[in-house]
Structures are given as structure tokens and as C-alpha cells.
Amino acid sequence: MPVSELVAVSRTTDERWHSPLGDAAARTWGHGGAVFVRSSACHVFVTDRAADGSRLVLRMRPADSPDVEVLRASARVAAALSAAGAPMAAPVPARSGDLVENVDGYAVMALVTVEGETCESDDVDPARARRWGWTLADLHDRAAAVDGDLVVRPPDVADPDDLPRAPDVFGLLHGDPETDNLVWAAGGAATFVDPDDVHQGWFAADVAYALRDWAPPAGAPDLADPVPRAFVEGYRERRPLTDVELGWMPLLARAAAERTLRGLGPVLAEPVDPEWPDWAHQVRARVAGRAAALRRALDG
Secondary structure, three states: OOHHHHHHHHOOOOOOOEOHHHHHHHHHOOOOOEEEEEEOOOEEEEEOOOOOOOOEEEEEEEOOOOOHHHHHHHHHHHHHHHHOOOOEOOEOOOOOOOOEEEEOOEEEEEEEOOOOEOOOHHHOOHHHHHHHHHHHHHHHHHHHHOOHHHOOOOOOOOOOOOOOOOOOOEEEEOOOOOHHHEEEOOOOOEEEOOOOOOEEEEHHHHHHHHOHHHOOOOOOOOOOOHHHHHHHHHHHHHOOOOHHHHHOHHHHHHHHHHHHHHHHHHHHHOOOOOOOOHHHHHHHHHHHHHHHHHHHHHHO
């Protein structure tokens, strides 16, 4: 989302990180209020606990955003994945029964709050990487039961046209299976959240994207590194992943980098407002730095 949108919502929060927007959305799902967590592709709030102890994660985008259909599609796909037993946080219908509601000019969906911890890539050891890989393979395997027509997001750039699309190598992907979109329960099981980027593609592309912190910009991960190696071993414990597929990762990583760069364009096209708070200028600078690194890699 544009930096100006992030700033606008942040300015509605009070000292307890409540916002009229988040509180109104929470009431739509029968909760008393919600606390602001972060903004990125979506604004994210977590509701106050209900009488039964439950909480929800609210994800919202401006209802007039060109990407709002992505939110609707992600809600439908997350529901289908969860119903198929995949390790994906389940969406919760609003009191109306709909998965997505319009609240004060925003399209909002809710996911069950997965209790547990998240971790950054620096905190992933080979044991956790192995389980992470297994979990992604489990999602890929169970996603075979999900209707691919639920995914309506068009590709931002042309996918490689010379790779096979047989169901053993091509299907429904999480799209952003990095460590910060995985919640670890106390017993070691893991669940994916943030279904915004679900789409059809090659399973090896999801593997490459998951491991991009172990890769150069627009490049494939170093499978000799202990973490990527353990990830692939864990994946293969759940479903096949051939060396041929791994050999596609440089091509797939480059295509993902092109999509990412194209997605950053609208953010960078927005004029910088000198009245933005410091953190917003820092966000804009990070986006510019990431875009520059991707351009250099793609042009190299």
C-alpha cells in the first residue's frame, strides 16, 4: 500500500494502539475492539479477547484499492485450504456470514489467531528449517484438493512458458512462505498465516521464495547452507521435490524478483510528503533500496 495510506491509518491510533477503524471492524465480527499490529500489504489488527477467550486477526485494505479482490480471493482460498487440513490459519465469517465485509471504506477479513511464536530468519536453525520445509510441503500436498479457480490474481509478469505444468510440480502456492508468515505452536507444529499472495505456480518457486534470505537478490538460495539444506530435506519427507525442480529455482527466483519490483512501483511513484513521520520516510527509503537492489540484479 502507498506510504500515505500507512500514515493515515497510523494517525488514527491512540496511546493504546486502538483505532476507530479497527474497533469498528472488530464489532463487525462480534468483538469489542482491536489493537493495531502493523501495516504492509494490509493493515493488521488483533481483536480483544471475546468472552470465550478467542481473538481474531483482522486484515484490511481500502475498499477502492485495485488489489482489494486479492483480499477476497485470499479469504476464499484460506477457507478451502483450512477445510482441506492444510496448515493455514482459517478465516472466520463476520456476523453477516460473509468472509469479507466493508467497514468504513475498508474491505476486511478475519483469521483465527494462531497462538504461538514467530521468528526471524536469523533465528532459524536446521531443526526448525526441517519442520518449516515439511510444513510447506504439507500445504502444497493438501492444496491439491482446492479448486484452482478460486485464485483470481493475475500474474504481474509472464511466467516461464517452457516449464512443465503437471500437477506433481505445479499447483496452488502460499506465495510468501517466509519465516515471518509462520506461527510456531509450543509443541513444534507450525501454521502459515498471511494468505494474500496465494497463486498458481511451480512448487519450487515457493521453496525459493521461502529461502530468499539465503539467496542473493533475484537469485536462488544456496542449498549448501545448513538451513536451506535442512529445509529441502524436510520438504522431501512430506512430498517429492526433484533435483530437476531445484534446478529451476534461478529462473523462478528471477521471475519472482520481477513481480516484486513491479509491485513496488506504485509505492515509489507516490510523491514523498515532508510531513510524514520519520518512520514513514524510513519505510520509503527501505522500499527504494530494495527496488534498487533488484534492478541491479536483474540488469546484471
